[in-house]
Amino acid sequence: MNARLVVLVSGAGTNLQALIDACADPAYGATVVAVGADRDGIAALGRANAANSAIPTFTVKVKEFSTRSAWDEALADACEQFSPDLIICAGFMKLVGKAFLDRFTGRCLNTHPALLPSFPGMYGVRDALAYGVKVTGCTVFLVDEGVDAGPVLAQAPVSVYDDDDEATLHERIKVSERALLVDTVGRMARHGWSVNDDRKVRIGT
Numbered sequence: 001m002n003a004r005l006v007v008l009v010s011g012a013g014t015n016l017q018a019l020i021d022a023c024a025d026p027a028y029g030a031t032v033v034a035v036g037a038d039r040d041g042i043a044a045l046g047r048a049n050a051a052n053s054a055i056p057t058f059t060v061k062v063k064e065f066s067t068r069s070a071w072d073e074a075l076a077d078a079c080e081q082f083s084p085d086l087i088i089c090a091g092f093m094k095l096v097g098k099a100f101l102d103r104f105t106g107r108c109l110n111t112h113p114a115l116l117p118s119f120p121g122m123y124g125v126r127d128a129l130a131y132g133v134k135v136t137g138c139t140v141f142l143v144d145e146g147v148d149a150g151p152v153l154a155q156a157p158v159s160v161y162d163d164d165d166e167a168t169l170h171e172r173i174k175v176s177e178r179a180l181l182v183d184t185v186g187r188m189a190r191h192g193w194s195v196n197d198d199r200k201v202r203i204g205t
């Protein structure tokens with residue numbers, strides 16, 4: 001089976017690019033069937049258009065809806081059109097809500113530039129640096145109704161250097177993050193996954 005991936009983005013899209021590149025190998029077991037965004041004019045959408053056979057894109061902006069839940073429903077509808085096996089938030093800077101999760105819980109994942117449960121939220125890199133940790137990293141996890149709180153799929157450590165600033169540390173984390181995301185999604189696509197009652201995720205049998 002070739003898993004159908006819908007990737008949600010808000011920015012540079014280097015994680016998206018890593019997935020697109022991985023999917024070029026049929027043995028990877030997945031295809032990016034659509035890229036969705038919450039805003040126009042971002043590099044990530046350009047990456048979808050520039051892909052070998054251009055990947056369909058859609059944009060669903062919060063400000064075009066009278067309520068957040070209407071936006072959430074519209075985003076879920078847009079994703080559903082592409083019959084995804086997995087929805088991947090790859091630098092998608094919006095929290096999805098109940099309507100979305102009612103349809104996609106257990107098959108929507110996110111990537112975060114810190115070792116959760118440490119440093120959740122928008123400023124995971126900045127907060128880790130400010131705390132003074134010597135090791136931080138990245139986490140790929142299943143999305144639930146919390147903020148960066150869902151079951152963990154995979155993590156990788158990244159050293160913090162004395163002369164790091166937020167930008168240098170984030171760039172180094174992103175190298176690990178892309179590799180972790182590609183590895184995790186590929187294993188899920190090829191082997192399946194399950195989540196047990198105490199939120200432990202197992203990829204494969």
Ligand code: GRF
Binds near residue numbers: 012013014015091111
């Ligand atoms: C990643 O570090 C992601 O974890 C964070 O924003 C970054 C997105 O990078 N939320 P990109 O757009 O995939 O290059």
